[in-house]
């Protein structure tokens with residue numbers, strides 16, 4: 001599979017080049033330039049197939065010429081010591097739990113694959129230093145994915161504020177390969193510094209520097225795998241259509257679902273489940289997208305006013321606007337309905353949902369009611385965050401006190417960066433150089 005920019009059909013990039021560049025030179029985003037039909041694989045897999053088996057089977061075909069089946073098995077096994085988990089609630093609904101990774105959010109799936117595949121693609125072939133802007137649990141997710149990987153050094157730039165959950169024994173200063181640096185500045189300063197470092201060609205080439213933020217195709221593409229996985233787990237009990245409801249902020253997860261559909265996944269549609277930040281719904285319905293000011297909600301990961309994947313979604317709609325209109329349905333859920341849905345999921349199904357997953361469940365229920373397709377369509381709700389991460393809200397909604405798993409408890413432990421610097425390129429380059 002080759003990649004191109006959303007802004008041009010030429011040139012084409014290999015997966016490795018696209019991952020190492022992160023962004024195409026023209027300022028667009030990388031998208032697949034052709035999509036292989038994968039039906040022959042996952043139509044014959046069934047509920048006995050494990051997640052790493054599925055990835056090991058699908059990845060070499062997707063990345064033909066770059067990842068052979070042996071390499072793909074190594075990548076799948078070393079990336080995934082956790083699996084998605086499909087839980088069928090009734091005839092109409094299932095939950096796809098994507099929060100079993102090290103930081104309890106679905107983003108662990110992309111980070112884990114990216115780190116493992118980069119190690120494999122660079123094997124015996126040099127080193128790479130991956131710069132990422134980090135806040136919240138993203139830093140931990142990346143650190144867990146990259147720690148101990150040969151030939152890879154992960155530099156994480158944190159804005160001012162607290163840093164949690166890092167293990168100092170994995171830092172370069174202690175013989176590891178992780179470099180957390182705190183910038184006296186904002187998240188935007190971190191992003192800007194990454195761009196400046198990459199553009200300082202002599203420095204970037206000395207360390208072979210690249211970036212791994214969420215729009216890297218190496219994090220996005222592997223998210224398509226768990227849609228295929230949900231299908232092979234549920235297909236035996238499907239009698240009608242299949243819909244996925246996706247809590248959407250930057251729309252990476254939804255786009256990964258659309259890729260799965262392009263690979264041949266027999267899916268009826270996707271629900272783009274938003275909270276009150278729902279301006280993007282206008283675009284999905286065929287109107288213009290006019291960003292609106294941000295509203296703070298109880299599902300903060302969906303509080304996004306301009307989705308970073310906008311150009312990727314636009315590319316889908318430009319290609320086939322009528323098809324897309326019948327494929328993606330927007331939903332918008334208030335804080336109050338989010339809480340009510342968390343309560344309902346607990347009372348009716350004995351299932352604890354975090355607020356983001358509850359937004360997806362509520363949007364699915366609203367659509368099912370308005371379209372009246374009960375019994376004809378099965379909807380898979382993507383549960384993107386571990387309920388224990390929002391324990392207070394879950395307790396408020398359900399009355400249930402959650403026991404926080406030990407690994408998530410450790411995320412709350414304060415960490416110190418190895419350097420605290422001003423938001424300037426020479427300070428950052430100095431801090432990196434002093435590690436070696």
Ligand SMILES: *Cc1c(COP(=O)(O)O)cnc(C)c1O
Nearest residue numbers: 248249250251252253301384385
């Ligand atoms: C990041 C995140 C989302 C939103 O995913 P996008 O790919 O940005 O749409 C949803 N839920 C949780 C818990 C998240 O962390």
